[in-house]
Amino acid sequence: MFPGAIADRDDADYVVVGAPLDVSTTFQPGTRFGPDRIRRFSETFDDYDHHTESHFSDLGVADHGDVRAWDDAAEYLDYLEGVCTDVVWDDATPLVLGGEHTVTLANVRATDPDTFVCLDAHLDLRAEYDGNELSHATVTRHVLDVADEAVILGARTGSEAEWNRASEADVTVVPPGDVADWEPDFGDRDVYCSVDIDGADPGFAPGTGTMEPFGLAPREMRDVVRAVGETGDVVGFDVVEVNDRDDGQAASLGGKLLREFVFADAVGSV
Amino acid sequence: MFPGAIADRDDADYVVVGAPLDVSTTFQPGTRFGPDRIRRFSETFDDYDHHTESHFSDLGVADHGDVRAWDDAAEYLDYLEGVCTDVVWDDATPLVLGGEHTVTLANVRATDPDTFVCLDAHLDLRAEYDGNELSHATVTRHVLDVADEAVILGARTGSEAEWNRASEADVTVVPPGDVADWEPDFGDRDVYCSVDIDGADPGFAPGTGTMEPFGLAPREMRDVVRAVGETGDVVGFDVVEVNDRDDGQAASLGGKLLREFVFADAVGSV
Amino acid sequence: MFPGAIADRDDADYVVVGAPLDVSTTFQPGTRFGPDRIRRFSETFDDYDHHTESHFSDLGVADHGDVRAWDDAAEYLDYLEGVCTDVVWDDATPLVLGGEHTVTLANVRATDPDTFVCLDAHLDLRAEYDGNELSHATVTRHVLDVADEAVILGARTGSEAEWNRASEADVTVVPPGDVADWEPDFGDRDVYCSVDIDGADPGFAPGTGTMEPFGLAPREMRDVVRAVGETGDVVGFDVVEVNDRDDGQAASLGGKLLREFVFADAVGSV
Amino acid sequence: MFPGAIADRDDADYVVVGAPLDVSTTFQPGTRFGPDRIRRFSETFDDYDHHTESHFSDLGVADHGDVRAWDDAAEYLDYLEGVCTDVVWDDATPLVLGGEHTVTLANVRATDPDTFVCLDAHLDLRAEYDGNELSHATVTRHVLDVADEAVILGARTGSEAEWNRASEADVTVVPPGDVADWEPDFGDRDVYCSVDIDGADPGFAPGTGTMEPFGLAPREMRDVVRAVGETGDVVGFDVVEVNDRDDGQAASLGGKLLREFVFADAVGSV
C-alpha cells in the first residue's frame, strides 16, 4: 500500500494503481519493480505536508495494488484501461505507478484529457521503435490520438522525425532551461499529468531505463507538478520509468512527486 | 570478443553468437547484458587448459558479436536462426550466449539435433506462459518439435502440466541428486547441449532471472558439459539466462562452461 | 502476500506473519526488509511441488501481512505473540518471517512447543548481549523457558558460556558435519522449527547479519526441514535473519525452505 | 583515523569521536558504518586547503576512534557525553561522527551551547517516535532542553505537532530555498553546529536513512558550515546520519563538511 493511502476504494478521491509493465524498456530493465519501490521509499515521508497544511491520509487516497503485467503490451493496456476507467466511474482520479511509460496510454484513454502535460527527457513521439508501435518511446504520439495537445517539459532528445512531429501545432516542447519559467494555463480543458522520472538529471534519478544528462532539478519538477495540480484541472496522473537500479533516489523522488501532486490538486480542487 | 576467439570467421570451427534477447524474463530482467558480461568475466581465464593440454585460441573459435535483439521474439528467433544456420553451413558449431532461454530455439532449429541435453532448474515444457507461446518457460517444448528427445539435468521444478509432459517417453528428467551419476550415451545421434545457468544452485549463480535453490554444484555442471562434449556428437551449444544482477558469479561460471565444452568437443572430435 | 498464500485467514491451516524487527542486529542491519524480500524472491517458485505432488495454493496458507515493528523489543514481542496466538486459536500454524531471530520467541510463546528444533550457525544461548536480554543472541535461552529441549543443527560458534549451557541435558548441538545424518525422533512431543538463515554457509546466504563460514548446504537444510515437517508434530515455524544485503540468495533460500516445510507438514499431517 | 587527524590527543584543538549508534533508524539502517565510511572517503582530500591557505594536519585535530555502541540509547548517550566532556575539559572541540542523529544530544550536553544550528531535512522536534523518546526524530527537542534556541536550515518536513513546536519563539526554520541567503548572527552566544546529511538533496547524499527530496545543494551546506565556523563561536560539531547504502556520496560530502568546519573555525578563532 502506498503509505497513507488508507481510504476505502469506494470513497476514494484518488486511487493508486501499480502498473509494472516492463517489456519494451530499451536499455536497463527493471521498471517492473517500480511500483513496489516507489511505495517502499515513500514510507519515510511525513503524513503531514507543511506547504498545504494537510495530511496525506486525509485526502482520500486508496491503493488498488498492482495490475500484474504480462508480455502482451496491447492486451495489458486494454486491461489496465479498464481498471483506470473503473476509478474514473467512481469519481476518483487514477494515479498510475509504472512500469514503463507505455502504461500512461491506458490511463489517458481512461481519463480522456484535452491536454497532456509531461515531464520527460524524451519526446516519445516515435511512430514505432524497432518495429514496436507500443514501445515506451511512442507513448506521447499515441496520447495525441486522445488528447488535443501535448506539453513536454524538460525534453532534450529525440529522433529527427520526432522533432519534426514536435514542431507541429499540437506539441509544445519546453527545454530544461525554460522549465523554471513555465506556467500552466489550461483554460477549462481537462489535463493529464505524466511524470517520466528520466526528466530529472541522472544525478537525481539514476534508477531509470535510459538516463539522459542535462536534465531537471527535483525542485523544478516539483514546481511543475504543484502548479499543474493547483489548477484543479487534472483528470489523471502517473509516475513512470522508475526501476531498481540505483540506491533509491528515483523511487524517492517519484513517490514525493506523486504526493506533491495530490496535495496541490486537493487544494486546487477546493 | 570472447577472449581467445581469434579465429577468422571463415575458417572457424566454432562461432560465438551473442543473443541478448530479454523480453519474456519472468522475474529479474537483465539477460540482455548476459553476452557482454560472460565475455568480460572470461577475460581472466588462462588460454591454456591443463585438462586437455590445449590452448583455447588454437581451437578455431570466432566471435560473431551480438545479434541485436528487439521486442518481437518470433521475428528475432527467425533472424537469429539465420545467423546460426550460416555458421552451420560454414561447417562450424554455433555457440550461443543468451539472453533468455528462448534463444536456444533458434540455434536448435539451425542445427537440427536428434537429442537435446539441457542443464536447467526448470522443465521449460509449458505450452505457454501468461499467454506467451514463446516464453523462455516453453523452450524445451518447442525444441521437441525439432529434436526427438530431451534430457533435462538438474531440473527440480515445473507446473503439474509440465511434469506430466515430462513423463512422456521423449523426455528424461535427471534430478539434481542424480546428475553426478549420469553418463551420456547418444549412439550416433546428433546432440544439442544447452546450459541454463539457473541449473546451478543460486549460491553459485545468483545473477539469473529465476533463482531456484537446491541446484547443481559447478563441478557437476562441468562434468556434464565435458562428458557431452567428449562424445563428439554435439552440433550446437549455448549458455543462457545470465544477467547482471550479481557480482559476476553467473557470468564467470557461464563463460567457463562454454570453454569446457569447446575443449572437450575439440578433443572428442579428433 | 507470500505467493500462493491465497487462503482466507479464517479457513487457513497456515498463516504467514511478517515480523520485521531489526533492533538488536549485531553487525549488518537490514532484517527489517526480510519479510518483503522473502515474499518477493518467492514469486518465481512454481505453485506445484513435484516431491509431494501438491500445489502450494491448495494447502490453506494465508498471509497476515507484517506486524509493523518498533524500537521496544519486549513490547513488540508481546504484541507479536498476540498475533501468533490468534493464529493458534484459529487452529492454524503460524509461519513467522523475520526480522531478527528474537521474533521466534513470540511465536514459541504462542505455540508452546515441547521441543525446539533450530537451524543456526549460532547457539543463541547468551544470557544477555551488550546488556540486552532480548538480543537475537539470547533467543534459544529464552525459548528454553517455554520448551523442554532444544536441538540446534549446524551450530558452529558461541561464547564459552554458551557452549557450557549447550552441554546441559536439554540442549543438543548437531555440528554442520553431522547434520546430514540427523533424523528427527520426537515421540509425541510438540515441535517448533526455526530456520536462522545463517545456518547456511555464507556462499548460499550472504544476506544476513552475521555471516559464519563453514555452514550448511541448502539441500542439507531442506532435508532437515522436510524431515521435521513430515513428522506432523510441528506447531510453529519461522525463517529469520534474512536481510537485503545480497543479490537475493538468502531470501530465495528462506522462501523456498518455508515452502518445503509447508509441503512436508501438509503431507505429514495427513 | 580521520585523515590528517595526527595531533596528540592531549594537545589537540579538535577531537573526532566516532559514534556509530544505529538503533532507532526509521527506514534504512546502516549509520553504524557511518564513522568508518566518512573516514575512508575522506582519504582522497588534499591536506592543504586553498580557501584558508592552511593544512588540515596543522590544525590540531586528533581522532579518538569510535565509542562502540550498544542497544540502550540512553546509556550510550550518557557514556558518549562523558567522552565528549573529556574533550571539552581538555579545551578541545568535539567533532562527532554519527551514527544516528540521536548522538548529537550527547555532544550538546557536553558542550552546553546557547544556540543550536542544524542542517537537516527534518525538524526532529517530536516528543517521541513510536513510543521512543530517544529516537533520532526527537533530537532537536531534547537539544532545546540544553540550548536556548535552535536554527534548522533546510528543513522541509515534519509532523503537524513538530511544525507547531517549530512556530515557537525558540525555533527558527530556514526552508531550503532561503538557506543561500541566511547569515549567522550569534552575538556572543556559544553555538553548536550539527550536520544531518539528509539536509542535502538525495541526489547528493543517497546514503542516509530517510531520504527527503528537494533538499540543499552541497555548496549551500558548505557556505552554512563555513559561515558558522568563521564566527569562532562554535563549541561542538557533528556530521550524522551517513550510512553505507550508496556509492560513497554521503560519506564524501560528510567528511568534506567536517573539514570545511575545521578550516573555517580555526581561522575564525584566530
Added chain:
Amino acid sequence: MFPGAIADRDDADYVVVGAPLDVSTTFQPGTRFGPDRIRRFSETFDDYDHHTESHFSDLGVADHGDVRAWDDAAEYLDYLEGVCTDVVWDDATPLVLGGEHTVTLANVRATDPDTFVCLDAHLDLRAEYDGNELSHATVTRHVLDVADEAVILGARTGSEAEWNRASEADVTVVPPGDVADWEPDFGDRDVYCSVDIDGADPGFAPGTGTMEPFGLAPREMRDVVRAVGETGDVVGFDVVEVNDRDDGQAASLGGKLLREFVFADAVGSV
C-alpha cells in the same frame, strides 16, 4: 563500438580510442572499466542532436577499440601516443576514453596543442605522487611540457605546491563558481580539451576514483565543452577517470560530453 561511431577508420574525422589504464588510481580503482562503461551507457542516446540539427553517425566518427593496458605506465603511454599519432596523421581528431587521467598525456603528445583546457576537480600539477612521476595527479604538469598554457576549469583542490605552480603565468584556474561565466578565447592556438569526470560534483558522477564535493553541474560542463568545441580549434579530446563504482551516472555523463564535443566541433569546423 561507441554507438554511432560507424565511420571507416580510414575516412574518419574523429577516432575513439579506449585507454583503460588503471595503475596509479589513488583511492577507488576501476577506471580500467571506463571505456567499456562509457560505450555501454551511451547506447541510449539518440543519434540525432537537436541543438546542432545533425546526426552523430554522419559526423565521421570511428572507434579504434581499446589499447589494452599493462602495468608499465611509461611504456603504455608511448604505445598509446603512437596510436593517437596515427589518428593525427590520418587527419582525424583522437578522442580518448580513459582510464586514469595519465592517458591524456599520450594524446597531448600526439596532438601537440598550444593550449590545454581541462575540466577537473584537481590541479594535477604534482611533480610526483608517492614517488610516481607518472601518476594521474601529475598529468597537467607533464602536459605543460608540451602545451604553452593550461586552463583548469572547476579545480577546487590541490597541494600547496600545486597551488604555487598554478599561480605561475602559464596556468589559469577557474574555480567552480566562475565556470559558468568563462568563455574561450584561444586566438589561433591549437587546443586540447580534457574532461576529468571528477570535475562534476560527486552527486552527478560518483563513479570516479577520487570524489571531490562542491563541483560542477552537468550543464556547466556541457557549456564548456560546447564552447570549446565551437571554436574549431581543438586537436585532441578525452574523457577520463570514469570507473564502474556507481549506477552509471559517471559513464552516462562522460559519453554525453564526448558527443557534445563532437557535435560542437563538427559545426565549429564548418
Added chain:
Amino acid sequence: MFPGAIADRDDADYVVVGAPLDVSTTFQPGTRFGPDRIRRFSETFDDYDHHTESHFSDLGVADHGDVRAWDDAAEYLDYLEGVCTDVVWDDATPLVLGGEHTVTLANVRATDPDTFVCLDAHLDLRAEYDGNELSHATVTRHVLDVADEAVILGARTGSEAEWNRASEADVTVVPPGDVADWEPDFGDRDVYCSVDIDGADPGFAPGTGTMEPFGLAPREMRDVVRAVGETGDVVGFDVVEVNDRDDGQAASLGGKLLREFVFADAVGSV
C-alpha cells in the same frame, strides 16, 4: 584492529600486518580494501573457539595496522619485508592481510621458510605477466627463490609454461578434487602458509580479482589451514586477494581462515 588482536606488540606471538598493495591486479581491482574489509567482517566472530577450547584474545595476537602501499611494488615489498622481519625478530609470527598476492613475497623473505604451502586457483609460476616480473601471477616462482619447495592446493589453471614449471621436482600441485585427502608431512622443515582467497569456488568468495570456477569448498580450505597450523611448523601466514566487490563473502571467509590458523597453530605449538 583485527577483532581480538589485543596483545601488546612487544609481547605478541602473532602480528597482523595489513598490506593493501593493489597495483598488478589483472582484472577486478580493489584488493587495496582487503585488509580493512577482512577486519570488518571478522567483527561478528565469537572470541571463543569451540574446536580448540580457547579464546582468540588469549593467543597473543597484535595488529600492526596497515603498511600503506604505493605504486612501486619492488620498493613496497622491501619495506614490507622490513616490517615483517621486525615481527620475526620479536619472536612472533607475521600474519599478512593482502592486498594482491605479491605481498606474500615480502613475508616469505622475512620468514625464510623451507616449504611454501599455498591455497590458490592459480599456479602463480609465471616469469612475468605483461612484462611485470612482480605481478601477483609470479609470486610462487619468486617464493621458490627462498623456499625449497611449493605445495599448491586447489590449483586448477595456469599457462602452459607454468604447468611445465609445476612439473619440476620442487612443486607439488594438488588439484581441487584431491585437496580433501591431502595431509601435511613437513618433517622438521619450516613452513609458510599462504591463502589466496580465489582458491575457493567463486560462489564462496566472489570478491576477488580473478574468479576461477570449480574451486574449493570453505571447509576444505579450513581443513588444510588447520592441518598445517597443527604441525606447529609455520613461520609465516597470509590471506590475500580479497577485494570489496562482493557482499562480504570473501572477507568473511578470509578472516575466518586466519583465525583457524591461529587457533590451530597455537595448539600445535604447545
